Amino acid sequence: MSEIALTVQSLQKSFKDQQVLHDVSFNVRKGEITALLGPNGAGKSTTIRSIMGILYPDHGTIKFHGEKEGQIPKHKIGYLPEERGLYKNVKIMDILLYFAELKDYPQKKAKERALSYLKKFGLEGKDKVSIEELSKGMGQKVQFIASIIHEPELLILDEPFSGLDPVSQEVFKEEIRELARNGTAILLSAHQMNLVEEMADRLIMIHKGREVISGTMDEVKREYASFKCTIHGQNDENKLKTIPYVTRVEQQDNVSVLFLDQNLKAAEWIRKLPSDIQIEEFRLDRISLHEIFIDVASDRTLAAEEEEKYA
Structure with a gap:
């Protein structure tokens, strides 16, 4: 060191x-x-x-x-x-x-x-x-x-x-x-x-x-960079929110970004996605430092930690 x-x-x-x-x-x-x-x-x-x-x-x-x-x-x-x-x-x-x-x-x-x-x-x-x-x-x-x-x-x-x-x-x-x-x-x-x-x-x-x-x-x-999934295709936002491990969804036009729980096992989650989701493009990666920063600056991460602490 x-x-x-x-x-x-x-x-x-x-x-x-x-x-x-x-x-x-x-x-x-x-x-x-x-x-x-x-x-x-x-x-x-x-x-x-x-x-x-x-x-x-x-x-x-x-x-x-x-x-x-x-x-x-x-x-x-x-x-x-x-x-x-x-x-x-x-x-x-x-x-x-x-x-x-x-x-x-x-x-x-x-x-x-x-x-x-x-x-x-x-x-x-x-x-x-x-x-x-x-x-x-x-x-x-x-x-x-x-x-x-x-x-x-x-x-x-x-x-x-x-x-x-x-x-x-x-x-x-x-x-x-x-x-x-x-x-x-x-x-x-x-x-x-x-x-x-x-x-x-x-x-x-x-x-x-x-x-x-x-x-x-x-x-x-x-520790902090959980997965996010970006899907190109016409999909109902409310339906995407019901998928297990999805913590929130951001949608613009035909692009949906699914933010996922940190405990997710990626390969297993992908296999269990609903078959009727429209997928033209699909990308799964970790959130960026910018997104971690936004979470902290808006107290989202801190609020989630407090909820987990007292759950």
Whole structure:
């Protein structure tokens, strides 16, 4: 198992009389991508700001590997904030060298890395261009480079894909993966569930300030990702709802999606489907991380767990 780079333990935080974090705990490991997920207002930003030392938790500990408890080694951390902000009238290279200097990183090495990354991100020859001359997407690439210019041991990315076109998303994805392969511990917060599902090794999902799901991606899929069946054909929705193990049905035109109980034995269930169902196309797979997220954000999963607990 990978070495732990960051431990967050029993984090609590309140603003006035509202508690926004309730005993949130997780680890971020070297060489792995850990996704921090949750709907708006779940407490993700408060968690990240507490890690960065921007906010102070009311209770709990934040421990960086090799450091004293409560000590934040800012020169070892890279941070891409959700709210982007670069000096508009400053040249790209000057910006990148400034960020490197803030982290006590050697300027000569920083310049070499900056030129290499500018080339990699399609910005070769633009080192003397000011930020205000760049498109939003290009500016985002510069800010990403600024967050990794000093070779951080821990990289925190808050909505790194926001506003990027598909080509730029692919560039970011590959670079984030490469950083992880080279041993960087990465904490990723993003709303693009398909990208998170593709990239993350582990995830923690918080809802209303509480940890509701955590584990490796495989563990989460096994525990929470029940099957769904997609059927193309003209079928009565009410009849589909009567099929054993069907928990709900979503239907649009001639496409029906049957969400199935987790205890389902797939092969046996398929054999026992009513013979009068019209099937032009048929697909059985597990629900996606996006659908797990929707279930949690709408309290469907949590409500089902409570019903099961008191049944």
